[in-house]
Amino acid sequence: SSSSYDAVIIGAGAAGLFCAAQAGQQGLKVLLIDHAEKVAEKIRISGGGRCNFTNRDLDVRAPHKYYVGQNPQFCRSALSRYTPADFIALLDKHGIAYEEKHKGQLFAQRSAEDIIRMLLAECAAGGVEHWQPCSVKKVTFSALSTDTGSAGSYAIQTDRGTVTAPRLVIATGGLSIPKIGATDFGYRIAQQFKLPLIERRAGLVPxxxxxxxxxxxxxxxxxxxxxxxxxxxxxxxxxxxxxxxxxxxxxxxxxxxxxxxxxxxxxxxxxxxxxxxxxxxxxxxxxxxxxxxxxxxxxxxxxxxxxxxxxxxxxxxxxxxxxxxxxxxxxxxxxxxxxxxxxxxxEGYKKAEVTLGGVDTKALSQQTMEAKNQPGLYCIGEVVDITGWLGGYNFQWAWASAFACAQAMAQQ
Ligand code: FAD
The missing domain is CATH 2.40.30.10 (Translation factors)
Structure with missing residues (x-):
């Protein structure tokens, strides 16, 4: 027997947590899975422990100025629908103090833990089920022959049993800092479903x-x-x-x-x-x-x-x-x-803050982050071939791509 969800999200980092919270709050039954012991380790160590969560100077009409990839314009739609001001408003709602340090970079005043707690509270508000640590062994897709409103179903085999959902979100991030749980899982899933990949290399690195x-x-x-x-x-x-x-x-x-x-x-x-x-x-x-x-x-x-x-x-x-x-x-x-x-x-992935390259944006819809040729499969955050400058741009991409994905899933 297997339990079924409206959406399963793999990776409880920046993008996965935010997507789960948004989708849950829109009424979807969401399961969030991560193999690491602790949630959002990268947020915890980011910005020297204070998390540079966005950049106030981001001009959403000119993403090529702050983002690297084969097609930086890809992120324009998502960035303009969920802006730095939107994320700042969320911090305000939770009473989290922040400060600007340098060139528009906004940091939590106290600790990155505040951001993690906020995301977990948002997930709880959306009734998100959260399995961690839990590893994923295998993912399979079966197309439906009858018309039930969705194109098919994903079966996700985990060490806590198999779950199914019509929507699967890949939010497993990049390869940097393997010590805290980074893996190539997202790229392997992309390959399994024939999504093209852009070659990976370490970015924001000594x-x-x-x-x-x-x-x-x-x-x-x-x-x-x-x-x-x-x-x-x-x-x-x-x-x-x-x-x-x-x-x-x-x-x-x-x-x-x-x-x-x-x-x-x-x-x-x-x-x-x-x-x-x-x-x-x-x-x-x-x-x-x-x-x-x-x-x-x-x-x-x-x-x-x-x-x-x-x-x-x-x-x-x-x-x-x-x-x-x-x-x-x-x-x-x-x-x-x-x-x-x-x-x-x-210095390589051991020291890099991000991974350049990843899932080719050509294979994804810029409105929804859904794979064009694989219905119900979504890629968000760093696993996508969109890499921001130092200064809060990578988290802003994680929030914005997660938001676009959650909106699309809820509206289907
Ligand atoms: P992640 O946040 O990395 O989350 C991916 C999640 O997937 C992790 O929880 C991981 O455990 C899980 N996962 C991986 N493989 C599997 C698997 N096989 N099965 C299940 N789960 C899996 N960006 C900024 O904008 N501002 C900063 O201040 C900043 N500082 C940084 C400092 C450091 C030291 C580093 C390394 C990065 C920093 N970044 C910063 C970059 C930022 O952390 C990432 O771009 C961002 O976290 C990407 O979000 P994500 O959700 O896509 O991936």
């Missing part, structure tokens, strides 16, 4: 460099400074003005996390270590009036450790600035404003 090439900078681990970072050739050049962080193995910080989602293997990054400063001019003026060491003059504009590391590699710069040649100073200015460095890879 980048690494060859040991030898990195030696001069390894001593800078821990150092942070604002930079302008860019990648890509002219036409598709992307750049960000954010903080750069030196680590033992390479580069991190918001600047590098952002650019990592656009960086392609074997291509260089360009970093302006002194954005907004004309260093050629600054060094020429210093040369005319100062007898300090080049490193000391530089240290007036950047962290001392960086100034020292930079000049120590070049004998012609280890002297008072008035004795340095114009040529050496011009080259120094160029290096600092256009430091070219080629990563050999990234």
């Amino acid at each position: 980048l690494t460099f060859d040991g030898d090439a990195w030696k001069p900078y390894a001593q800078l681990a821990g150092l942070a400074l604002p930079v302008e970072i860019s990648t890509g050739s002219k036409k598709e050049r992307m750049s960000f003005l954010e903080d750069l962080l030196f680590t033992h193995r390479g580069l991190s910080g918001p600047a590098v996390l952002q650019i990592s989602s656009y960086w392609k293997d074997n291509t260089p990054l360009h970093i302006n270590l002194l954005p907004g400063t004309d260093m050629t001019e600054v060094l020429q003026q210093a040369k005319a009036r100062s007898r300090k060491l080049v490193a000391n003059e530089l240290a007036a504009h950047m962290p001392t450790r960086l100034a020292d590391a930079w000049t120590s590699q070049q004998p012609e710069l280890q002297r008072p600035i008035n004795e340095a040649s114009d040529k050496a100073l011009t080259r120094l200015a160029e290096q600092l404003s256009r430091w070219e460095i080629t990563p050999n890879g990234s």
